[in-house]
Amino acid sequence: MVLNSKILILGARGMVGSAIKRQLLLQGAESLLTPSSKDLNLTRQVDIENYFKTYKPDYVFMAAAKVGGIHANNTYRADFISDNLLIAANITKACHDFKVKRLQFLGSSCIYPKLCPQPIKEEYLLTGELEPTNEPYAIAKIAGLKLAQSFKDQYGDDFHSLMPTNLYGPGDNYHPENSHVIPALIRRMHETIEKNLGTFTVWGTGTPRREFLHVDDLARACVHVMMLPKVEFDWMNVGCGNDLSIGELAATIAKIMGFKGELVFDTTKPDGTPRKLLDISKISSLGWSPQISLEDGLRGAIEDFKQNHL
Numbered sequence: 001m002v003l004n005s006k007i008l009i010l011g012a013r014g015m016v017g018s019a020i021k022r023q024l025l026l027q028g029a030e031s032l033l034t035p036s037s038k039d040l041n042l043t044r045q046v047d048i049e050n051y052f053k054t055y056k057p058d059y060v061f062m063a064a065a066k067v068g069g070i071h072a073n074n075t076y077r078a079d080f081i082s083d084n085l086l087i088a089a090n091i092t093k094a095c096h097d098f099k100v101k102r103l104q105f106l107g108s109s110c111i112y113p114k115l116c117p118q119p120i121k122e123e124y125l126l127t128g129e130l131e132p133t134n135e136p137y138a139i140a141k142i143a144g145l146k147l148a149q150s151f152k153d154q155y156g157d158d159f160h161s162l163m164p165t166n167l168y169g170p171g172d173n174y175h176p177e178n179s180h181v182i183p184a185l186i187r188r189m190h191e192t193i194e195k196n197l198g199t200f201t202v203w204g205t206g207t208p209r210r211e212f213l214h215v216d217d218l219a220r221a222c223v224h225v226m227m228l229p230k231v232e233f234d235w236m237n238v239g240c241g242n243d244l245s246i247g248e249l250a251a252t253i254a255k256i257m258g259f260k261g262e263l264v265f266d267t268t269k270p271d272g273t274p275r276k277l278l279d280i281s282k283i284s285s286l287g288w289s290p291q292i293s294l295e296d297g298l299r300g301a302i303e304d305f306k307q308n309h310l
Contacts, residue, residue, distance in 0.1 A: 002227045005101070008033040008057035010042065010091060011064030015171035016106060016164075019219035020061050027223060033057055037064075043086040045093075052098040061222060062091050062105045062144075066137075081136035088144030095159065096151050104226055105148045105161040107141040109211075109237070109278055110134050119279040122163075122235055131273045149234045160231045162222060165239035165278050168301050169215035174309045181246065182212060182298070185253050186305050198261040200254065203269035206247030211239045211277050214297040217290040224288045239278035240290045246271075256298055 007024060011017035012034035021034060033055055041047045042064055066076075066083040088105070095103040112120050113128030125145075130138045148159035168182040176187065185202070192200045221238045225231060244252075250263055 002059055002102075003027060003029045004031075005058035006031045006033060006056065008035075008055070008060045010035070010040075010060065010062050011106075013037070014063060014065075015167065015169065015173070015215050016218060016222075017061070017063040018171050019169065019215040020063060020222050023216070023219040023223045042090060043083055045090045048090045048094045049097070052094045052100075056098065058101045059226060060091070060095055060100050060103045061226070062088075062103060063222075064091075065106070065141075077136045080134075081140050084137060084140030085143055088140065088147055092144070092147040092151060092159070096155060096157055101158060102226060102231075103148060103157070103159040104222060105144050105159065106222070107145050107161050107163045107235070108138070109163055109165045109239070109276055110138045110273075111142045111145065111163060112276070114273050116276075118275055119241075119277045120237065121279045122233070122237060122282060133270060133272060145235050152234065158231070160225070160233065161235035162218075162225065162283075163235055163237050163278070164218050164221075165211040165213050165237070165276070167213055167215050167218060169297060170300070170304045171215070172301065172304070174305060181210065181249070182253075182301065183305070185250055186257075186302055187309075189250075189253055189257050189259055190305070190310075192261070193257060193259055199264050200250070200259060200261055202246060202250045202263055202265050204246060204265065204271040205267050206250065206263075206265045207245055208271045208273065209243045209245050209275040209277065210249070211241075211243040212249070212294055212297075213238065213240050213290060214292040214300075217292050220291070221283060221288045225283070225286065228286060233282050236283040236286075237278040237280050238283055238288075239280045240294075241278075241280055243275070243277045244294075252295065253298060253302075256295070256302060 114131040145161045151157040172183040173179045174183045174187045
C-alpha cells in the first residue's frame with residue numbers, strides 16, 4: 001500500500017511538490033520524506049546516494065526542477081539544461097540502484113514540437129523542432145522522460161512520467177521577470193491597479209492559445225497514478241482538455257481583480273508556441289479528471305498572491 005510506505009517528494013518546497021504533499025496528507029500518508037534543497041543537493045550524485053542509503057524510500061515523486069517562464073528559460077539556458085539533466089540522471093539512477101518500488105518523473109508539455117497537431121498526443125514527441133526560447137529546458141525534460149522509459153525497458157523498473165500543461169495555483173513564483181504567464185499577469189495587474197493606471201500591457205500579441213491546470217488537480221493526478229496497481233504507459237499528458245488565448249486570460253484576470261482600464265499588447269515581446277493543448281485521453285482512461293475550473297482557480301491564486309506575496 002503506497003500510503004503506508006516511505007514516500008519521497010523531491011521538490012516538496014515548490015509549487016508542485018507542496019501540492020503533492022498536501023494531497024498525500026489528505027489521503028492519509030504516514031511517512032513522507034521532504035528534503036529541502038539545503039538538505040539535499042540534487043545535482044550531486046554522491047549526496048543523493050547517501051540520502052537513499054540512509055532513508056530507503058519506497059516511492060519517489062520527482063517534482064524538483066529548475067523552472068521559469070519564457071524570459072528565464074531564454075536567459076539562463078545553460079543553467080536550465082545542466083541542472084535539470086543532472087537532477088534527472090542522478091535521481092533515476094538512485095531509484096534503480098536502491099530498488100525503489102515506483103518512480104514518477106514530472107516533466108512539462110514543452111517537450112513537444114513547437115508546431116504540433118492539436119491536441120498534442122504523447123506520440124508526437126520528437127517529431128519536430130522545439131520552441132527555441134525553452135529548448136534547453138525541454139531537452140533536459142525529454143532526457144528525464146527517456147531515462148525513466150529506458151530503465152523500465154532494460155531493467156523492468158516501475159518508472160513512469162507525467163507531462164503537465166501550464167500550471168498555476170498556491171506556491172507559484174511571482175518574480176517580476178522569471179515567472180510564468182498567470183503569476184506574471186496577476187502581479188502586474190495588481191501593480192497597475194495600485195498605481196491607478198488606465199492601461200495594462202500584455203506581452204506579445206495575445207493570440208497564442210494556452211491550457212492551464214490548477215496545481216491541486218495535477219497533484220491529484222500524480223497521487224492517483226502512483227497508487228494504481230500497474231502503470232501501463234511510459235508517459236502521460238496531464239491537462240484540463242481546453243484552452244484560451246492569452247488575451248482572453250488577461251481579460252479574465254482583469255475582470256476578477258476589478259481592473260476597468262484598457263488592455264494593450266506589446267508585440268515586441270515573444271509569443272512562444274502558437275498553441276499548446278494536450279490530449280489527455282490516456283490519463284482520463286485511468287480514472288482521473290480535473291475538478292477546478294479556471295475562474296475558480298484564478299480567484300484562489302489571486303487570493304494566495306495577496307496573502308503571501310505582497
